[in-house]
Amino acid sequence: MSERIAATIVTGFLGAGKTTLIRHLVEATRDRRLALLINEFGDVGVDGEILRACGDEDCERPHIVELANGCLCCTVAEDFAPAIEALLALDSPPEHVIIETSGLALPKPLVKAFDWPRIRSRLFVDGVVAVVDGPAVAEGRFADDLEALARERADDASLDHDNPLEEVFEDQIACADIIVLNKTDLLDPQEEARVMEILRAGVGRASILRARHGVVDPRVALGLGATIQADLANRPTHHDAEEEHDHDDFESFVLDLAPADDPERLVALLSEVAAAHDVLRMKGFVEVTGKPMRLLVQGVGARFLHHYDRPWKIGEPRASRLVVIGRKGLDRAKVAQRLSGR
Known part of the structure; x- marks a missing residue:
């Protein structure tokens, strides 16, 4: 039997910087055949496009499989297993597989899938x-009062909460071997100390790495040799007692926009709308009038980044499309009306 292939699962909430981290790992790892399995919540494949458009020839090296409009933790049998089998059937199969879950995914059900006989004989969770x-x-x-949450966690580690954002966040870090505290350049020392306190209250044995723009040593992130499959029972989640789970607390939709005349004004409007309607995540590509380049727009809450990522390809539809993700009950009509009437 051939040697089993290592797989690294990259999880994290919407907009945490998973794709940025993976892009860095791809660029910094030149001695290994990588395959990327990218899963997004929403049917605009932004993350895979970001990985393909990095401008470095090594970004074309990995085999990229995208699974859009779903969540691997819910569709393991339908999506994950066939995608893995397709990767393993390549003439030159990968030496390492990196799996990016959607921002709403729970990693534990995905890890459990590696015990399936059809997968266990070929792959293991690194x-x-x-x-x-x-x-x-x-x-x-992810919590109304961070300091109060830390105190409560210290008193009762099994404390239940009804904040769906908090539950997803906690499940993700509870299953981790490494926590990458990203965007530290946007934190002052007091904020960072408070965030570290919260993370330490919610993790078990995981190490915490500070990072800016997802930059971590690939020797630390890949090749962990963790024993997560044997230790899975000791990584509790809010959903252990459930036979299955869903994401009924969240919803997404795709918004088609007219070309933008002024990118700065558009991004300011997106930030305003996201704040007014408690939008969790917006991301997509925008056509800018008179520009040959495609504008990549990404927002986490009201914080937005934008830049031109690549020229539009010949024959490629110059569509402006954004995926919008929020809690259940997000007023799609008002969001669409505000952005369409800009």
């Missing part, structure tokens, strides 16, 4: 890396 958006934690995105 480790789970959870990427954390430091400013989002500092802003209280």
